Each structure stands twice: as structure tokens, then as C-alpha cells.
Amino acid sequence: MFNVWLGDDGIVRQIWAPQAEISLAQAKESVAAIVRLTHGEYIPLLVDMRRTKFVDREARAxxxxxxxxxxxxxxxxxxxxxxxxxxxFFLGLHTPKVPIKMFTSETEALKWLKRFVA
Amino acid sequence: MTTSADDPRIAHALDVILQLTSGNLNARATTGDRADEVDGIITGINMLAEELQNLFVSLSTARADLEVRVRERIEELSQANEYLRHELEHSARAEAALQQANAELQRRAGELEQRNYEMGALTELGDMLQVCATAAEAYQVINQAARRLFPGDSGGLFIFSASRNLAEAMSVWGDAPPEERVFEPEACWGLRRGQAHLELDGGASLLCHHVRSRNDLHAYLCLPMTAQNETLGVLHLLVSALNRAEDVEHQLEAKRRLAVGMAETCALALANLRLRDTLRALSIRDSLTGLFNRRYMEETLAREMARAVRRHTPLSLIMLDLDHFKLFNDTFGHEAGDAVLKDLGRFLQSEIRKEDVACRYGGEEFTLILPGAPLETALKRAENLRARAEGLRVQYMGQMLGALTLSLGIATYPEHGETKEGLIQAADDALYRAKNEGRNRVVVSARGQ
Known part of the structure; x- marks a missing residue:
């Protein structure tokens, strides 16, 4: 459903599969995967949802x-x-507690995230 | 080429929007696999519908919660309000009760203070009356007490005459004292009923005959004074000092209570005085003749001698004896002898001045103390007695007992004695000489000559 890895640039990447419909279970699994990868350290995250089909409400919450x-x-x-x-919806209806921004360019996204790399 | 208007997803999405806007928040559209603008619109519609549905549920829940809270709060407020109202009522009742209790307490304290004052005044009156030696003194004390106990009121103390057919004012007080100073007992309802009689002015039906209605008179009281089973008179109180703004009945009751106390105190004291007078009379009077007895004579002579010495005035003593009294007794019996002595007693009492003292010295022997009388006067008086006694005729059981004669001996201070004993002895010696010289004569003491 998704791939997740930590790049040499200190940015975690998570790429959802085409036509992915993200439910609450999958949302939880995605968060758990990141935690396992980062050992609980706070690290900037790039989420590629260019081909995601749907995120249900419980997952969004x-x-x-x-x-x-x-x-x-x-x-x-x-x-x-x-x-x-x-x-x-992530940006608007569910007010994020960390800096979050939408990009159409991966380069621009990574450039923005690098500002948060320790 | 397929246009947006031809895309069935558009119609489907429109249908879903219509359902949503008509209130069916469960309606959802199906997206395709294209992820194009139409799918984006449908996805947005679906997500907005979810949010709207969730918001609606949240709002409904919140509203229900709010309603519950509001009801609970209203209930709490209502209970608090009820509690507060109850507390206020309770507090108001408690305060009213407290005020009432306080007023009652003050009234009772005032009454108690007044009672204490009255008791004190009555006790003082009783104490004063106890040390009064005469009724006249007692009347004066009662007058003062009445003025103090009933300020502004008037009244009088009425005592029965010896014959008990009249009540006579012995003391009156106040600015408007009783007008009738003497009345018959039947004129007083209090005396007739034998109990306190309180009459408001205007109650003419039971107005005592000795009371005259006046403008300034609010009420009056007649209180029979009874002690030792004897009614001595009546305490009459004319009530002028009443505060019409306050409870008149209460004021009258207070006056009645105080007047009853005063009447009882006065009655007891006056009865005691009478008893004391009676006992004293019994102790100093000779029961047969009614004259003073020998003990009183000796006390009086000692007192008058001391006064004569102090004032340098003369004093004479006449001792007299009924001649042949033994013969009366032997001839007519002892009862006839007593009748003679009784008549002689009356005779002597009627012949002497107010300041003179007639005594039965013993047996048929009598003495007369004449304060201030020199020998010359005493001699005239003695001779006069002797002469008038000759005219006495004593009857006993319808039988004439014969003429009386007297033998008299005179001694005068300071010529014949300067002490009581010396003067008595001198008069007795003179009497002895009068007897020896033939009786029915007056002999002056030979002492000092």
C-alpha cells in the first residue's frame, strides 16, 4: 500500500500506491512504520499522494x-x-499542529523540508 | 469527444448534491479511476458530505449535551433558587421571630424592672410601717408611699370608725383627692363585695356612691384592707395618670396589682399597730377601772419627774383612798365593791385634766399625777375631788350603796421630794395622816417643813 524510507538527506519519504484508498487501519500502519524507521525522532516527512484515490474520514481524523x-x-x-x-482537507479542515505544505514539485517539496532537517 | 456535460459522473454527482441538500447526508458519489477533475469534484463532494455529516452528528450530540446541561443547570439554579427563597423566608421568619422575641424580652424586662421597683417600694413601705409607733405616723408613711407609687394619681386611706359605721379619710394624696372624706361602708362596692373594685369612669352602673365622676378621672379602685380576719377600711385610688396611647387595660392591671400589694401591706401594718395598742393598753391599764395601773404610774411619774427637773417646773402627786371600802365589801359583797371601784375610776377620769394621769395604785388606793401643778393647785384640785366625791351615789343591782368619801394625801416636787420614790412616800404618808385624822379630808405632806 505504501513504501517508506529515510533518505540520506535526513528526510523520510512515504509513497502511497496508485489508487490507494486509505482507511484508519492503514493510516495507523503508516504512522507506525515511520516511527519504527525514525525510532521516535522527529524528522521532516514527504508524503507522495499524487496517485492516492481516497482517504476516509477516520483516517483523516x-x-x-x-x-x-x-x-x-x-x-x-x-x-x-x-x-x-x-x-x-489536511491543510484546511484538519488544522495541522506541525508545519505542513502542499507541493506539485518534488524538488520544491524537498527544498522546503530541508529547512527542518537538524 | 465526450464533454463534461455528457459525463455520467457529473449527473451522478449532481444527484448526490441534490440528495445532500435535501437532508440525506448519507448520500455519496462514486468516483472513477481517472483521478481527473470530475473525480476530484466527486471526491471533494464525498469528503465534504462526510464532514457535514460528522459536523451534524457532532452538533446534534453537542446540542443534546447542551440541552442536558442547560436542563441540569436550570434544575440546579431552580434548586438553588428554591433553597435561597426558602432560606430567605426562613431567615425572614427567624428575624421576625427574633424581633418579636426581643420585643417580648424587652417588655418582660421592663415589667420585671417595674415589679422589682414595686416590690422594693412595698418592702420599704412595710419596713417603715413596722417601726411606726402610732397610727398617725403610719398614715403619714402611707401617704408618702402612695405619692411615690402612684405618681399623678390621687387617693385616700379610709379607716372604719370605732363604731364601724363610717369609713373616715385618715390620709389623702394627689392633686385631686377624694371629695367624700367620710362615707358609710355600704356606699363602697369594694367594701360591700369584700374584694377589689375597679371601675372605669363612665361605668355608672357600678360607680361607688362615695365617688363623683370627673373629667380627669380615668378609673378608680377601691381595695378593702383586711388583716387578721378583720376589715380595717379601704384604700381608694383615683387614676388620672394613664397613657391613652398604650394598652390601658395593661396599665390599669399594673396599678391594680400594685394597689393590692399596698393595701395588703398597709392592712397588715395597721392591724399590727392596733394589736400592739391593745396589748399595750392591756399591759398598762387596770382592767376593772380602766385607769392606768401601778407599773404605768411609776414609769410615768419617773418620766414626769425628770421633765420637771429639766424644766424647773413643779409636779404634784395625789394619793387617795376610798374610805371604809372594806365595809362596802363586807356589807354588799366583792362584786358591789368592784362596782364602787369602777364608778370611782370613771369619776376620777372625768375630773382630771388632759395632761393629768389617773392610776389605780392597788386595792382601793389611787394616784393622780399632776404635771406642772404646784402645791396650791394640787390642793385645790384635791379638795374639789373630795367634795365632789361626796356627791357620788353608787347603785348596784338596783340598791343604793351609800355615800362615798375620799381621803387624799398630796406631795409636790420639789418641796416634798426630789425623787420618784421620795414623792410617792411623801404622798403616802400624807394619805396615812388623812386616814388617821378622821378620813374624808385632804392632807399635804409634812416633809421639808
């Missing part, structure tokens, strides 16, 4: 909750209208 606060900053990489709508 989970991402907005304190339980998923595991990063220093989040860059949402979008392209399709659907992915922009999804990202917008």
Missing part, C-alpha cells in the same frame, strides 16, 4: 490527532485534482 504527531514538518506532494482535494 487520525492524521490530525496528537497520536500522529511524529514529524517536524510535512510536505504533501500532489498532482491530480483528486490528490489536491485530499491534501487540501
Amino acid at each position: 487520525y492524521y490530525a490527532s496528537p497520536a500522529s504527531r511524529i514529524t517536524k514538518a510535512v510536505a504533501l506532494l500532489v498532482s491530480s485534482p483528486v490528490s489536491r482535494v485530499l491534501a487540501n
Whole structure:
């Protein structure tokens, strides 16, 4: 459903599979995977949701909750209208507690995230 | 080429929007696999619908919670309000009760203070009356006490005459004292009923005959004074000092209570005085003749001698004896002898001046103390007695007992004696000489000549 790894640049990347429909269980799994990778350290995160099909409401609520606060900053990489709508919900309806920004360019996203690398 | 208007997803999305706007928040649209603008619109619609539905649920829940809270709060406020209202009522009742209790306490304290004052005044009156030697002194004390106990009121102390057919004012007080100073007992309802009689002015039906209605008179009281089973008179109180703004009945009751106390105290004291007078009379009077007895004579002579010495005035003593009294007794019996002595007693009492003292010295022997009388006067008086005694005729059981004659001996201070004993002895010697010289004569003491 997703791949996640820590780059040499100190940025975690999480790429969702095409047509992914993210439920609450998958949201929790994605957060757990990041925690395992970073050992609980707060690290900037790039989420590639360019081909994500849907994020259900419970998953969205989970991402907005304190339980998923595991990063220093989040860059949402979008392209399709659907992915922009999804990202917008993260930015708008569920007020994030960490810096979060939507990008259509991966380069710009990584450039922005590097500001948060320790 | 397919246009947006031809895309069935658009119609489907429109249908979902219509359902949502008509209130069906469960309606959702199905997206395709294209992830194009239409899918984006549908995805947005679905997500907005979810948020709206969730918001609606949240709002409903919040509203329900709020309603519950509001109801709870209203209930709490209502209970608090009820409690407060109850507390206020309770507090108001408690305060009212407290004020009432306080007023009652003050009234009772005032009454107690007044009672204490009255008791003190009555006790003082009783104490003063106890040390009074005469009724006249007692009347004066009662007058003063009445003025103090009933300021502003008037009244009088009425005592029965010896014949008990009249009540006579012995003391009156106040600015408007009783007008009737003597009345018959039947004129007083209090005396007739034998109990306190309180009459408000205007109650003409039971107005005592000795009371005259006046403008300044609010009420009056007649209190029979009874002690030792004898009614001595009546305490009459004319009430002028009443505060019409206050409880008149209460004031009258207070006056009645005080007057009853005063009447009882006065009655007891006056009865005691009478008893004391009676006992004293019994102790100093000779029961047969009614004259003073020998003990009183000796006391009086000692007192008058001391006064004569102090004032340098003369004093004469006449001792007299009924001639042949033994013969009366032997001839007519002792009872006839007693009748003679009784008549002689009356005779002597009627012949002497107010300041003179007639005594039965013993047996048929009598003495007359004449304070201030020199020998010359005493001699005239003695001779006069002797002469008038000759005219006495004593009857006993319808039988004439014969003429009386007297033998008299005179001694005068300071010529014949300067002490009581010396003067008595001198008069007795003179009497002895009068007897020896033939009786029915007056002999002056030969002492000092």
C-alpha cells in the first residue's frame, strides 16, 4: 500500500500506491512504520499522494490527532485534482499542529523540508 | 469527444448534491479511476458530505449535551433558587421571630424592672410601717408611699370608725383627692363585695356612691384592707395618670396589682399597730377601772419627774383612798365593791385634766399625777375631788350603796421630794395622816417643813 524510507538527506519519504484508498487501519500502519524507521525522532516527512484515490474520514481524523504527531514538518506532494482535494482537507479542515505544505514539485517539496532537517 | 456535460459522473454527482441538500447526508458519489477533475469534484463532494455529516452528528450530540446541561443547570439554579427563597423566608421568619422575641424580652424586662421597683417600694413601705409607733405616723408613711407609687394619681386611706359605721379619710394624696372624706361602708362596692373594685369612669352602673365622676378621672379602685380576719377600711385610688396611647387595660392591671400589694401591706401594718395598742393598753391599764395601773404610774411619774427637773417646773402627786371600802365589801359583797371601784375610776377620769394621769395604785388606793401643778393647785384640785366625791351615789343591782368619801394625801416636787420614790412616800404618808385624822379630808405632806 505504501513504501517508506529515510533518505540520506535526513528526510523520510512515504509513497502511497496508485489508487490507494486509505482507511484508519492503514493510516495507523503508516504512522507506525515511520516511527519504527525514525525510532521516535522527529524528522521532516514527504508524503507522495499524487496517485492516492481516497482517504476516509477516520483516517483523516487520525492524521490530525496528537497520536500522529511524529514529524517536524510535512510536505504533501500532489498532482491530480483528486490528490489536491485530499491534501487540501489536511491543510484546511484538519488544522495541522506541525508545519505542513502542499507541493506539485518534488524538488520544491524537498527544498522546503530541508529547512527542518537538524 | 465526450464533454463534461455528457459525463455520467457529473449527473451522478449532481444527484448526490441534490440528495445532500435535501437532508440525506448519507448520500455519496462514486468516483472513477481517472483521478481527473470530475473525480476530484466527486471526491471533494464525498469528503465534504462526510464532514457535514460528522459536523451534524457532532452538533446534534453537542446540542443534546447542551440541552442536558442547560436542563441540569436550570434544575440546579431552580434548586438553588428554591433553597435561597426558602432560606430567605426562613431567615425572614427567624428575624421576625427574633424581633418579636426581643420585643417580648424587652417588655418582660421592663415589667420585671417595674415589679422589682414595686416590690422594693412595698418592702420599704412595710419596713417603715413596722417601726411606726402610732397610727398617725403610719398614715403619714402611707401617704408618702402612695405619692411615690402612684405618681399623678390621687387617693385616700379610709379607716372604719370605732363604731364601724363610717369609713373616715385618715390620709389623702394627689392633686385631686377624694371629695367624700367620710362615707358609710355600704356606699363602697369594694367594701360591700369584700374584694377589689375597679371601675372605669363612665361605668355608672357600678360607680361607688362615695365617688363623683370627673373629667380627669380615668378609673378608680377601691381595695378593702383586711388583716387578721378583720376589715380595717379601704384604700381608694383615683387614676388620672394613664397613657391613652398604650394598652390601658395593661396599665390599669399594673396599678391594680400594685394597689393590692399596698393595701395588703398597709392592712397588715395597721392591724399590727392596733394589736400592739391593745396589748399595750392591756399591759398598762387596770382592767376593772380602766385607769392606768401601778407599773404605768411609776414609769410615768419617773418620766414626769425628770421633765420637771429639766424644766424647773413643779409636779404634784395625789394619793387617795376610798374610805371604809372594806365595809362596802363586807356589807354588799366583792362584786358591789368592784362596782364602787369602777364608778370611782370613771369619776376620777372625768375630773382630771388632759395632761393629768389617773392610776389605780392597788386595792382601793389611787394616784393622780399632776404635771406642772404646784402645791396650791394640787390642793385645790384635791379638795374639789373630795367634795365632789361626796356627791357620788353608787347603785348596784338596783340598791343604793351609800355615800362615798375620799381621803387624799398630796406631795409636790420639789418641796416634798426630789425623787420618784421620795414623792410617792411623801404622798403616802400624807394619805396615812388623812386616814388617821378622821378620813374624808385632804392632807399635804409634812416633809421639808
